[in-house]
Amino acid sequence: MQNSIFQNQYVRGLIILALLGVVGALTSYTYFTLKQAGGVYSGKTTISVSGKGEVLAKPDISSFTFTVQTNGADAITAQNENAEVMEAIVSYLKEKGVAETDIKNENYSLNPKYRYEERPCAFSSYCPPTDPIQDGFEVYQNVLVKVRAIDTAGELIGGVGEKGAMNISSLQFTIDDESSLQDEARAAAITDAREKAEGIADSLGMKLGKMVGFYEEGNAPMYYGGDTRMESAVAMDSKVINAVLPTGENKIMSTVSLTFELEE
Numbered sequence: 001m002q003n004s005i006f007q008n009q010y011v012r013g014l015i016i017l018a019l020l021g022v023v024g025a026l027t028s029y030t031y032f033t034l035k036q037a038g039g040v041y042s043g044k045t046t047i048s049v050s051g052k053g054e055v056l057a058k059p060d061i062s063s064f065t066f067t068v069q070t071n072g073a074d075a076i077t078a079q080n081e082n083a084e085v086m087e088a089i090v091s092y093l094k095e096k097g098v099a100e101t102d103i104k105n106e107n108y109s110l111n112p113k114y115r116y117e118e119r120p121c122a123f124s125s126y127c128p129p130t131d132p133i134q135d136g137f138e139v140y141q142n143v144l145v146k147v148r149a150i151d152t153a154g155e156l157i158g159g160v161g162e163k164g165a166m167n168i169s170s171l172q173f174t175i176d177d178e179s180s181l182q183d184e185a186r187a188a189a190i191t192d193a194r195e196k197a198e199g200i201a202d203s204l205g206m207k208l209g210k211m212v213g214f215y216e217e218g219n220a221p222m223y224y225g226g227d228t229r230m231e232s233a234v235a236m237d238s239k240v241i242n243a244v245l246p247t248g249e250n251k252i253m254s255t256v257s258l259t260f261e262l263e264e
Helices: 002-037 077-096 150-162 179-203
Strands: 045-058 063-073 103-115 133-145 165-174 208-216 221-222 232-237 239-241 249-263
Touching: 045 208, 063 077, 063 103, 077 103, 077 133, 077 150, 077 165, 103 221, 133 150, 150 165, 179 208
Parallel strands: none
Antiparallel strands: 045 249, 063 133, 063 165, 103 133, 208 249, 221 249, 232 239
16 A cells, blocks of 8 residues: 555656656747747848828820711712711811820721611500611711920811811820829929938938839829810801910829838
8 A cells, every 4th residue: 555655656657757847848949949039030220110201293285186077878988978077177287287196086986876666656645766776877087186285286176176076085295205293293202201201211210222112103104284174166257266285283192111220
């Protein structure tokens, strides 16, 4: 009986010693791991800041669209009439200095036309119309025109209207080559972000280190100022009053995000 009790106490002692050894091993492993890593995070402290830059510039090119719509008893007649009107408009634009490469067809469609006839009704009651009856053909042609001498845009809009153009719309004033302006806006955005980063580093009592990250958002140019509403050409005493078209300015924007290391 005494031997059994002694054996049980001996086994329990061995188990306790084994558990203490495991705990000690884990403690030592944790200590040396943290010591080697210098804490949980051993990398350098970084900050990320955003910056914005913008450049204003006057447009140097304009564009507008127009439609030529013609009708005919048959497809050939409708197409021929459309070609005649379009030829007159294109010739006028070329005479006014618009290059052939700046006159671009956007859409051309030929479709049958239909009409509906009323049916005689008894006692003045409502009668639905007849089934659609084909009544010739119609042609729609949409054209985009670029005007590089933007001060002539109003005159050209009135002129194509006189030649038979319809639905003159989508007037825009843009900048033909924005690459240098985009570079200027980006440089201003980077300067803005760097100044913000230097202010944050100074507030933290640290110095700004090297840049380790850069990102630029995609920004489309924005129209700014002026008025792009296109006044329709008004016929008065057989003369066309040219549309008044203030060009305003375009805003080219850039937004960047920079990441810097901080140093003691």
